[in-house]
Amino acid sequence: MAKKNIETGSIIKMIELDSFSNRTAFEMASRIIDLAKKRNQHIAVEICRLNHTVFLYVDDNLPADKHNWLRRKANVAKQFEESSLSVKNDLKEGNMTLEKTFGLDDKDFIARGGSIPILIKNVGMVATITVSGLPDEEDHKIIVEALKGKFL
Numbered sequence: 001m002a003k004k005n006i007e008t009g010s011i012i013k014m015i016e017l018d019s020f021s022n023r024t025a026f027e028m029a030s031r032i033i034d035l036a037k038k039r040n041q042h043i044a045v046e047i048c049r050l051n052h053t054v055f056l057y058v059d060d061n062l063p064a065d066k067h068n069w070l071r072r073k074a075n076v077a078k079q080f081e082e083s084s085l086s087v088k089n090d091l092k093e094g095n096m097t098l099e100k101t102f103g104l105d106d107k108d109f110i111a112r113g114g115s116i117p118i119l120i121k122n123v124g125m126v127a128t129i130t131v132s133g134l135p136d137e138e139d140h141k142i143i144v145e146a147l148k149g150k151f152l
Contacts, residue, residue: 114139
């Protein structure tokens with residue numbers, strides 16, 4: 001499986017693969033969960049193929065609101081077709097907000113790190129991978145660290 005990560009500075013903006021399947025989603029999520037367990041970190045992971053969830057895991061030690069955090073971060077990655085951390089940084093640098101600049105309600109969108117779009121080469125965005133439970137930059141970082149070597 002050929003892979004390409006598109007980044008700005010040290011921030012991965014998106015993951016580009018030659019193909020993507022539910023099995024790919026499972027393998028990606030498993031790597032992230034295994035890394036979190038090794039570090040004794042409590043996370044939630046969701047992978048959605050556009051509008052349907054193909055993988056969901058929420059650690060027993062997390063509050064029930066993690067589903068909402070996953071959804072709101074993924075909405076940002078889908079809306080802008082780049083990682084939610086990259087959007088967060090762009091907003092900060094441009095002195096912008098999701099609501100005032102783009103009319104996006106904070107009930108449905110949050111620009112915090114932890115969601116990265118997955119694209120298929122010559123096709124476009126097909127999925128998002130999202131983590132919540134750690135500080136937002138760590139949510140982004142655990143995705144990148146877990147997928148390096150195989151998917152990045």
